[in-house]
Amino acid sequence: MDAALGPPERMADRADELTPMMSQYFELCSAYEDSLVLFQVGDFYEAFCDAAERVSRLCEITLTKREDSTGEYPMAGIPIDNAESYIETLLDAGYRVAVADQVQDPDEATGVVDRAVTRIVTPGTLTEDELLRTDDNNFVACLARSGDRYGLALLDVSTGDFYVTSTTDESAVADELGRFSPSEAVVGPDAPTDPFDDDCMVTPHDRSAFEGDSPERLVESYFGDPGTVLGTAAEVRACGALLDYAEYTRGAEGDDTDGERDRLDYLNHVTRYDPREYMLLDRVALESLELFERRAVHGRAGATLVEVLDETACALGSRELKDWLRRPLTEREAIEARHDAVGELAGDVRTRERLHDRLRDVYDVERLISRVSRARANARDLRSLKDTLDVVPEIEAALADADCATLREIRADLDALDEIRDLIGRAIRAEPPIEVTEGGVIAPGYDERLDDLRETERSGKQWIDSLEAQERDRTGIDSLKVGHNSVHGYYIEVTNANLDSVPDDYTRRQTLKNSERFYTPELKAREDEIIQAEQRADDLEYDLFREVRDTVAAESERIQTLADTLARLDVLASFATVAAEYDYARPAFVDDPNRTEIEGGRHPVVERTQESFVPNDTHLDAENCFAVLTGPNMSGKSTYMRQVALIQLLAQAGSFVPAADARLSLVDRVFTRVGASDDIAGGKSTFMVEMTELAEILASATDSSLILLDEVGRGTSTTDGLAIARAVTEYVHDEIGARTLFATHHHELTDAADALDGVFNLHFAADQDGQDVVFDHEIRQGPAAASYGVEVAREAGIPDAVVDRSRELLDADTADRSEHGKNVTNGHRPDARTNGETAATADDATAGRSGDDGAADADPDLAETIREQNLATTTPMEALALLQDLQERVEDE
Numbered sequence: 001m002d003a004a005l006g007p008p009e010r011m012a013d014r015a016d017e018l019t020p021m022m023s024q025y026f027e028l029c030s031a032y033e034d035s036l037v038l039f040q041v042g043d044f045y046e047a048f049c050d051a052a053e054r055v056s057r058l059c060e061i062t063l064t065k066r067e068d069s070t071g072e073y074p075m076a077g078i079p080i081d082n083a084e085s086y087i088e089t090l091l092d093a094g095y096r097v098a099v100a101d102q103v104q105d106p107d108e109a110t111g112v113v114d115r116a117v118t119r120i121v122t123p124g125t126l127t128e129d130e131l132l133r134t135d136d137n138n139f140v141a142c143l144a145r146s147g148d149r150y151g152l153a154l155l156d157v158s159t160g161d162f163y164v165t166s167t168t169d170e171s172a173v174a175d176e177l178g179r180f181s182p183s184e185a186v187v188g189p190d191a192p193t194d195p196f197d198d199d200c201m202v203t204p205h206d207r208s209a210f211e212g213d214s215p216e217r218l219v220e221s222y223f224g225d226p227g228t229v230l231g232t233a234a235e236v237r238a239c240g241a242l243l244d245y246a247e248y249t250r251g252a253e254g255d256d257t258d259g260e261r262d263r264l265d266y267l268n269h270v271t272r273y274d275p276r277e278y279m280l281l282d283r284v285a286l287e288s289l290e291l292f293e294r295r296a297v298h299g300r301a302g303a304t305l306v307e308v309l310d311e312t313a314c315a316l317g318s319r320e321l322k323d324w325l326r327r328p329l330t331e332r333e334a335i336e337a338r339h340d341a342v343g344e345l346a347g348d349v350r351t352r353e354r355l356h357d358r359l360r361d362v363y364d365v366e367r368l369i370s371r372v373s374r375a376r377a378n379a380r381d382l383r384s385l386k387d388t389l390d391v392v393p394e395i396e397a398a399l400a401d402a403d404c405a406t407l408r409e410i411r412a413d414l415d416a417l418d419e420i421r422d423l424i425g426r427a428i429r430a431e432p433p434i435e436v437t438e439g440g441v442i443a444p445g446y447d448e449r450l451d452d453l454r455e456t457e458r459s460g461k462q463w464i465d466s467l468e469a470q471e472r473d474r475t476g477i478d479s480l481k482v483g484h485n486s487v488h489g490y491y492i493e494v495t496n497a498n499l500d501s502v503p504d505d506y507t508r509r510q511t512l513k514n515s516e517r518f519y520t521p522e523l524k525a526r527e528d529e530i531i532q533a534e535q536r537a538d539d540l541e542y543d544l545f546r547e548v549r550d551t552v553a554a555e556s557e558r559i560q561t562l563a564d565t566l567a568r569l570d571v572l573a574s575f576a577t578v579a580a581e582y583d584y585a586r587p588a589f590v591d592d593p594n595r596t597e598i599e600g601g602r603h604p605v606v607e608r609t610q611e612s613f614v615p616n617d618t619h620l621d622a623e624n625c626f627a628v629l630t631g632p633n634m635s636g637k638s639t640y641m642r643q644v645a646l647i648q649l650l651a652q653a654g655s656f657v658p659a660a661d662a663r664l665s666l667v668d669r670v671f672t673r674v675g676a677s678d679d680i681a682g683g684k685s686t687f688m689v690e691m692t693e694l695a696e697i698l699a700s701a702t703d704s705s706l707i708l709l710d711e712v713g714r715g716t717s718t719t720d721g722l723a724i725a726r727a728v729t730e731y732v733h734d735e736i737g738a739r740t741l742f743a744t745h746h747h748e749l750t751d752a753a754d755a756l757d758g759v760f761n762l763h764f765a766a767d768q769d770g771q772d773v774v775f776d777h778e779i780r781q782g783p784a785a786a787s788y789g790v791e792v793a794r795e796a797g798i799p800d801a802v803v804d805r806s807r808e809l810l811d812a813d814t815a816d817r818s819e820h821g822k823n824v825t826n827g828h829r830p831d832a833r834t835n836g837e838t839a840a841t842a843d844d845a846t847a848g849r850s851g852d853d854g855a856a857d858a859d860p861d862l863a864e865t866i867r868e869q870n871l872a873t874t875t876p877m878e879a880l881a882l883l884q885d886l887q888e889r890v891e892d893e
């Protein structure tokens, strides 16, 4: 176990003798064993012993020590004012942090001041704005098992988004986790801990939260009858245990005296879903289609799909956009409803701009309302809520002429919460301070008692303001001054020279070098009155503020619905902007299965990152659903395949698509097996990764899926690779029948088109311009003629000698194959040098005989290596590796 966690060993052997404060620390460390405890001492959060050493090293703060009668303890303190950034460092280092605050006024404490853990900060349950990304959700997952079923719950504590699903298939769990990418996971007994990403913290949680009727009771207390809101026992367990964990991380501050935990009142809705309601995009697909993360491919300046699509105006919309892309729909009606709205807004630039303009003033009310419910919102938060509510009627007005059902529904759902808006407007000052306990928060006119107190305060101060003139008159001392300081309060200051004129009712308050300060009984009385009124007013303000906050909290469900409505509208407007500005077309959905008809399709990201882009068509249907795609390296195969998948994904997310026209049938899942990636940390070779991904495709794809295969069998010998590629083609064609695009450098695979109905060839061509290869990026029917790997190798900087020799080998191979049906290994090997001198035969080289020109001094194995190559089945990647090897050997000579 990590020595920084749990009760410090150094204290354990003297636990009974510890000072009361250290004993408190020791006990909190024992109670929160899985967290690093930060313990408030005045203005600092302290850690002691091993935890101190760890905190000091990670946060780069000085390690000091605390000494008392029981010994000496290393100590490290982080300033409370700046705690969040240090806590972030500790989270990044993999710790959960239990924050133990002083929960009693030190002046009221008889012995040691009471402390309690008020929050446990963990990666998945963050609510601190400083630690959260505004444009993305932050989920904590909970995986529970009941019989052979897995229940998966996902909660964003900062926004209240809560999803639950269940499945009997462990790989489906991994797929959903890939989609939501939680930063933390709570795992129940018997549930697997391996489907989580490396960067997801797996948290052990109290077993009892998963057991007995505790999950059920908790679900019921939040959402009503578990049987109605949720489906299976596994879902109830996952959801209940996650609620328990979320409450646990709120610490003890909310604990009632009877030990009941405080509730997370803003969690008033859980969405139960079936993964089949959404187009499935597993982790591999999300990564290879670069939806949210970039991959450096061909050195192109990377961008992600979400980056080129995000024209949202507010944080709510930008998070919603990610969610729509993560979970494209599979129900035609729902998709078309989104398309209707996008179409209407795309055609109405004025409304779109007006909406965008207004939505820019919308605050992140989703996170705001969760702060309100957790009693962490300040007066500025409430004003921000009001500012948001203020724009709602304007948004409503902008949608006054909305025609389609979706926009009309949105308009109807817009709820400006007039009474809340009015309440905040009346109660909270326009620019309130951050601190809510020190007054200045409640607006004048809101509460009579408060106004009276403020009036007393004001008139008292006014009287004091007039006192100076009055006392000057009375005493005849022209230099007399009335002032105030925080230690001594109000005073009348008289210089030493005038002390003789001081009246009898002056009492000395303070002596300075050149003057004396006094007060009079009346001044004192007025001062007390002001102080009292001020104190009572501040307290009253705080009470009133809390009342307003509670009233707002009681409407959290309506505010969440409003947030959701605004988020949807923002995404639809963003889709519309992209559609209008980048010439996207509305896709049509067709009933016949397996249809992908795209005219002039473009890759939404690549077209934005380079000067010109060549649009291409795609035609797949039940009769022709498997395209084998050949062509030189860099000709555009990967781009083309991804563009087909992205168009399908965008269409189902509700967006228009980068194409002149698209007619599509729905897809249940996009599979990708593209690019070579090593999973060295996971102990898998490139080939293993490739085969694991392929196995998943073959096991799970249906005839409604879209499959992209980019060079299958690359990581093994050419013969094995080709065999696998061919077998996969046959299997997908015969058994699955999914729409498939298969890019390959195995030219033999193009023969599959003759053998299998439904398989056809497409290719990209290249022109040779002198020694350069020029790509037109235009897709054509039929197989590619040549692969141009050698020319691409030249462009990559392989020396001419090697490139020329490769070209000779290729030519010889082609000639041999056409004449004898043999490969190049039987051909002749000319001189390795390029000076045109007499070539030695391969046989000479193999035999190690020297030619007159010295060329035969060449490494005899070199010829052997070249002979061994079956160039007919060598991929360009392999050819490149070979060239590199040959080059090194040639240079050695």
Ligand SMILES: Nc1ncnc2c1ncn2[C@@H]1O[C@H](COP(=O)(O)OP(=O)(O)OP(=O)(O)O)[C@@H](O)[C@H]1O
Pocket (backbone or CB within 6 Å): 297, 298, 300, 606, 610, 612, 613, 614, 615, 616, 631, 632, 633, 634, 635, 636, 637, 638, 639, 640, 777, 778
């Ligand atoms: N339709 C197109 N219009 C314009 N440029 C394109 C087009 N398609 C691809 N490109 C450009 O060509 C580059 C290479 O494309 P891509 O990666 O798709 O080639 P590839 O044939 O898959 O190569 P390899 O076989 O080496 O993986 C892209 O980065 C892009 O810059």
